[in-house]
Amino acid sequence: MNVIEIKNLTKYYGKARGVIDVSIEVEQGEVFGFIGPNGAGKSTTIRTLLGLIYPTSGSARIFGKSCTTNPEVREDVGYLPSEVFYYDGMRVIDLLRYSASFYRKDCTKRINELAEIMDLDLKRRIDDLSFGNKKKVGIVQGLLHGPKLIILDEPTTGLDPLMQQTFFDLIDSENKKGATVFLSSHILREVQKMCERVALIKDGRIIKLERMSALQENNFKRIKVEGLSNLDKTIFDMPGVSKLENGGKTASFLYRGDINNVIRKLAQTEVSNLSIDEPDLEEVFMHYYSKDG
């Protein structure tokens, strides 16, 4: 079953572009990455999915239902917005109890567990909390009801690296318990680490939707060569090579195509060191983005 089904979703704010013709399907139990620079339409997609705004055309469904006509499907959704805002004058525990009051189960035990994991003081007043601590409140309040679908919008901004790790471990354990995760981010590292499939969005359109492994493996290799003497400048002047940095004895480039072609070229020269790696997503990503301008 598809937990998230977005079909040909288009959203305009008046004349301003939100997203255009976005189609995404996320299966149950999957960790899905949604990547794009700021303003690409990630939050617009999520807000339409959650029923905060209406699509101009197309549809966005959770568990087969639209949030606007069936708001009760949000019972099983946990959401962490990119910026968290809460009501004035509440303590952390008041807010979490209020959040819990919307769900038909007792969440007290889970609140305490999550606060323990995220190192959050429940007695503090929310107004006095730092941005990072407010974000922690957001994490706890998004997970306290044990949601089957977790939607994260730029989840790690404001969290220190240690806490980011704790957070991802937490999401990972929720996923192992069966929760589907939809992770929107502009930080490729975290998506790369967690996600099985990924959609790249730019200027409101999905430009690539692929398995993470396919995205990294099938397309590119990061090749670094060190020669015994200075390398011939023209040696890597061949189809499939991009981002070539050739300086003296060393050369480094991205290669896409039949790996044998490169090996034949390399065999013509004396090599002292060679490494062929999977490029990190950043490089793949930059490739897609720069290609279209």
Add this chain to the structure above:
Amino acid sequence: MNMVLRELRANTRALVIWSVCMFLCVLSGMAKFTAYTSATATGPSINDLLKTMPTSIKALFGFASFDMATMSGYLALLFIYVELVAAIHAALLGAGIIAKEESDKTTEYLMVKPVSRTAIVTSKLVAALLNVIVINVVTLVSFLIVVPLYSKGSNASGEVLMMTLSMFVVQLIFLSFGAALAASMRNPRASGSIASGTVLTAYFLARITDMSDKLRFLNVITPFKYFDLGRIVAGHGLNLGIVLLSLALVAAFSVLTYVFYQKRDLNI
């Protein structure tokens, strides 16, 4: 229910402040009654003084047609101002309570909970209604406490009851108007100032129509003129037909609130 309690809690402080203001408004207003009536011993009575004033000036201050030397006539004058305060409270509350999630940026927090927008609006309207009832009861009790201190035996509680009852209907109109306004606006943050501006416009319109009979047709657009205070002073109570029409107006604004809030993209 949880949302109603949340709204009530969020509005508690404002409600206390408005209630105290309302009591002080009644108290200070009534304190002048002695000055108006006791002046007869040393100089001309307030009624003699008013006779020398042009009708338009009298109308502007609300003195139009009441006998200021009697308690019920004076109450009718004071009541105009009390009602203005209550109306501003109701309009601001109605607009504010609907716009609040968007102006406090808590839309995302609330809207991802498994509740419909209809349920949210209902909770907010119920909480606002309770607030308005409190203000109305505070006003009634304030009058019932303060009036006997000055009325020298004459009992005006019947008139006070009818006036506050009519005020309740006017409060409901402005409350639902403010709510519908906030629900309809793309940027609801401005709804509070527009709603209170509308109240003041309606108030001055009500004063202006006192100046000339030719302007009386304007009374239909200002709720301050829906209930004839002269009729209450004369002991005839409220016109049931007008009460029903007013409640229909309240219902219409409430329905619009639901419709607009359901249809609109919420600001985040």
